[in-house]
Amino acid sequence: TRSTRPQRMLKAVQKNATKGNPESVISAIDYFCKHSEWAMNVGDEKGSILDSVVTEVNPSTVLELGTYCGYSTVRIARLLSPGTKFITLEFNPANVTVARQIIAHAGLQDKVTVVEGSSGDLIPQMKERFGITTFDFIFLDHWKDRYLPDIKLFEECGLLRKGSVLLADNVICPGAPEYLEYVRNSPRYENRYYPAHLEYTKVEDGLEKSVFLG
Ligand SMILES: O=C(NCCO)c1cc(-c2ccc(F)cc2)cc(O)c1O
Ligand SMILES: [Mg+2]
Secondary structure, X not given: OOOOHHHHHHHHHHHHOOOOOHHHHHXXXXXXXXXXXXXXXXXXXXXXXXXXXXXXXXOOEEEEEOOOOOHHHHHHHOOOOOOOEEEEXXXXXXXXXXHHXXXXXXXXXXXXXXXXXXXXXXXHHHHHHHOOOXXXXXXXXXXXXXXXXXXXXXXXXXXXXXXXXXXXXXXXXXXXXHHHHHHHHOOOEEEEEEEXXXXXXXXXXXXXXXXXXX
């Protein structure tokens, strides 16, 4: 039966990227998406902004919501200091299978734990399952209608500390209007919008950075 787009992306990585070289994995995926098939990775333009925020925060604990094929997982993991705890959550088991292989091709499998399940179920389990009390950096890139309920869950579970940084993809396209309204109207967050474009297109999109004030 016909392969899936993530499976074809994995094949392109295995064919064109050098094992153990994260930069070549990132380039191979971007090339595949620009010249073969569009896919919903954060991409190179927004990915560079992600890189700059991760580097600035230099986090000890990281959570990614929405692994997909592992492109942003590789972008983040390649920048982390040794000993950093990095968890990424993915609902779709087929994506988990592809992502683990792409992350392994980059040689970053020991830097990150890919967990299958829904964010709503897993976020309350972060303390008991992974011994994490608070997150220094959170990248939101999963179902856009989950951004708002999940940030409220982070607050309720005490997973944010003064200075925790949340970075949300796709706040314009597909959009997360309720999330944007919440963080921009809450006195508990300091926000900054980074204008960009939907990955591999000229369509307007952007990232919203929100710092928890405690
Ligand atoms: O749903 C998304 N992510 C959660 C599932 O993994 C997602 C969708 C799109 C997108 C799709 C279709 C279109 F027409 C425009 C945008 C883009 C993204 O960056 C995304 O993260
Ligand atoms: Mg996205």
